Amino acid sequence: MGKLIGYARVSTRAQDADRQTADLLAAGVRRDDLYTDHGVSGARAARPAFGAALDALHEGDTLVVTTLDRLGRSTANMLELATLLRERKTGMRVLNLGGGDVDTGTPMGSMVFTVMAALAQMEVEIKRERITDSVFKRRAAGRDLGGRRERFTDSQINNARRLIDTGQPATQVARDLGMSRATLYRRMGELDARQWITSQTH
Known part of the structure; x- marks a missing residue:
């Protein structure tokens, strides 16, 4: 049975990853297999701990995150990740989906991951649209x-x-x-x- 490799990320150094860490440990990730990026935006390509987590993955291992948005901000980024995981014959588990594993090595798992990535990006776009709409309304007023x-x-x-x-x-x-x-x-x-x-x- 493969290992669980946990990844956590917070966007600013003022934030802490305690909640993510606790959830990942509770899910069975060993502390030695937990990687955390502090003060790193999901939009940035360079995420040292994320790179280390991917390097730690071997065939049969599973990458575990608390929420999908810890992985990135765009569908393209997440689909690239899905391809990488599939090539390495590794899986993924997103805890906010009820602890269900997403097997990116199967057609169904790949489709689920694609839908999840698209929904995550849609959420970001909706937030951006709300901000834009708020600015427009303030200007109109x-x-x-x-x-x-x-x-x-x-x-x-x-x-x-x-x-x-x-x-x-x-x-x-x-x-x-x-x-x-x-x-x-x-x-x-x-x-x-x-x-x-x-x-x-x-």
Whole structure:
């Protein structure tokens, strides 16, 4: 019987992989066979621990992950992985699918893995679409003030002030402009000073 090779990943160093590690150990992975990438995005090709986990796989072994998105962000990446696993005659187990093994060495297992990969990518695309939709709605409501720019017009700063006066959080208004809250208040102060000088010279 082959070994279970566990892989865990967290995207930022501020996160910890304790939950993934606990789940993998509970699934039967030995601590010595557990590989973890810290502060590594799934979109990055270079994942040292992931490479080490793949190197540790031998015929009959099984790669175990807690969720499919620990493996990558695109269908293409995951299908490449499926091909690699099939060539090495190794299996895969995703714990969030009820602990069922996905045998990438069989046509049915390959199809299941393909569907899983497509669904994982679809989830990423849905999240991206939600973010885009949120930005669009903020812009349509006059709350997105044009994004990051090197220079901002007086109109934009005045618009930001109006949003704050109507109860919008200053931090969010500043973020929409692409600046810090402190910078926004400084720009507002500079605008007030310019307008006061203008009023005194007319």
